[in-house]
Amino acid sequence: MDAKTTSPPLLRIEGLRVSYGPVVALRDVSLTVYPGEVVAVLGANGAGKTTLLRTISGLLRPSAGAIWFAGRELTRVPPHAIAAAGLAHVPEGRGILGRMTVLENLRMGAYTRRDGEIARDLAELCERFPILHERRHQPAALLSGGQQQMLAIARAWMARPRLILLDEPSLGLAPRLVAEVFQLIAAIRERAAVLLVEQNTRAALRLADRGYVLELGRVVLDGPARALLTDEGLVRAYLGRRAAPGGAT
C-alpha cells in the first residue's frame, strides 16, 4: 500500500444499497478513496457506476449503507450541501449549462466559494485552456464535445474540491482528445483526489492508484491498479484479446 493510504480516508462508503423501485442497482458496495488518490470504477454498461456516483453526490438516496466524506456522514445530506463540503461531480454527458456562457459556467463552478481568489483561479484556467478563454463569452452549447469536456472538468476545478467524481470523461471523444482529458486528470491529482468512472479501462487503470470492478451492482474485484491491469479475468472481460500484461495498445 502507498504511504498516502495510511492517512484517514477522504471518502468511505460502506454497504451501500440503491434501488430504483423494485430494481436493485447497487448492493452492498463498499469503497474508499484516500487523499491524493485516483481510484477507477470499472464495469460494463448497467453495472451501476453512474448510480454509484449519483448516490455519492446526493442526487440519489441509498436504501441502506453509509457514506462518509472528510470525516462527516453525508448519507442524508442534500446535493448542494455535499458540493459545499468539497465534492465536485462532473456528471455523465458533462452537464454543461449550454445557455450560459463559457465564463458563466466557470463562475458557476465557484458558486459555493466565498474566498477572494476566484478571479485568480479563473485567470489560471484561462491560461491553461486558451480555447476556453478565447470563447469565454459564447454560449457553452456552441463548444465542441471535447471543449465541453474540458469546460466541465475546469468548472469542477473552480470549486477547489477535495474530491472530483468524473463520469465517463472520455466518452464520445476523438482519440487525441481522450489523451488530453487523461493528461488533465493526471494534473488534477496534484491538488484533489479523483474517483473516475471509465469505459476506457486500460487508460483508466494506467492513471489510477487503485480500482474497483462493478458487475450487476456488486463489487466483484478490487485492488491496486497495476494488479487489475494484469488480472486474467479482467483482461478477458474488459480489455479485449490484444491486451498483454502491461502491454501497449
Place this chain on the structure above:
Amino acid sequence: MIGQQLVNALMLGSNYALVAIGYTLVFGVLRLLNFAHPNVCVLGGFLLFSAVGTLALPLPAAIAVVIVGGAVLGLATERLCFRPAEHLRDELAPAISSVAFALVLTELVAKVWGAEPRRLPPLVTGATFDLGLFQVSSIQLVILGLSFGLMLGVDYLLQHTRMGYALRAVAEQRDVAQLLGVNVRATVVWAFLLSGVLAALAGMLLAMRIGLADPNVGLSYGLRALAVMVLGGLGNVRGAMVAGLLVGLVDVMALAFLSQAYSSVAAWVLLLVVLLCKPSGLLGTRLQRESI
C-alpha cells in the same frame, strides 16, 4: 399622433412584459404555470388604491406596500400550491391548486374592495412635457421610469448576481445546478418571491396608467402575458421583455389605426404568425427548445 401612440405602446407593452417576466421566472425553475399570477396583479392595483386612498400614504410608501404585498402573495403561492406537490412529480396538481388560489384571491378582492373598479386619487401632480412630436405627463414619466427601471433591474439581477446565476442554472438543468452547490428549493422560493413582487408592481403600474384599480384586468392581462411569454421564447426573460413591448405596440397601433375589435385579436395573430415561422419564439434558440 404617432409619438403619442408610441408612449402609450411603451406603457402598455412594459406592463405586459413585467407580468410575463413573472410567469417566466416560475416557469423557468419549475416548468409549471402559476395561474394565480394575474390575481396578484389585480391585488397590486388595489393595494395601491388603499395605500394612497384610504391610508393617504405618499407614493413611495404606497409602492413599498405593494412590494411587500406582492412578496407575501408570491411566497404564499409557493408554500400553499406548489411546495405540497413537490414530491408528486405531477404537473396537474400544483397548476390546479394555483387555479384554486386564484379563485380565493378573486373572492378576497371582491369582499374587501367590491366587484367594481375603484378610481385612484391623482398620484402625481406636475407639468406635462411637450417634446415636439408628443407630450408626456408627469405620471406617464413616472410609470415609464418605474417600468423600464424594473426590467433593467431584473435583467441585471439575472445576469450578474449570485441569485441570478442560480435561477438560470436551475432553469437549465436542475441536477447540474445542485451538483454545483445551488440550493434548488431556496432558488424556487426566490423565483416565486420575485415573480410576486413583479406581478404586484405590474398591477400597480397598470392601475396608475388607467387611473383605476380594476378587478377585471386579471383575465385579459393574464392571457396577454401568457401569449407574451410564449412569443418571447418559453423561459426566456429577455424574450418576454421584447415580446411584451411588441405586443403593446401591436395592440395600440391596431386600436389607433384599425378598430377595437382588431386590437383584441392583433396580438394573437402576431403570436400565431411568429409560432408558425419560429416555433421556439422570438428569442428562443435551438438550445432552448432542447432544454425544455
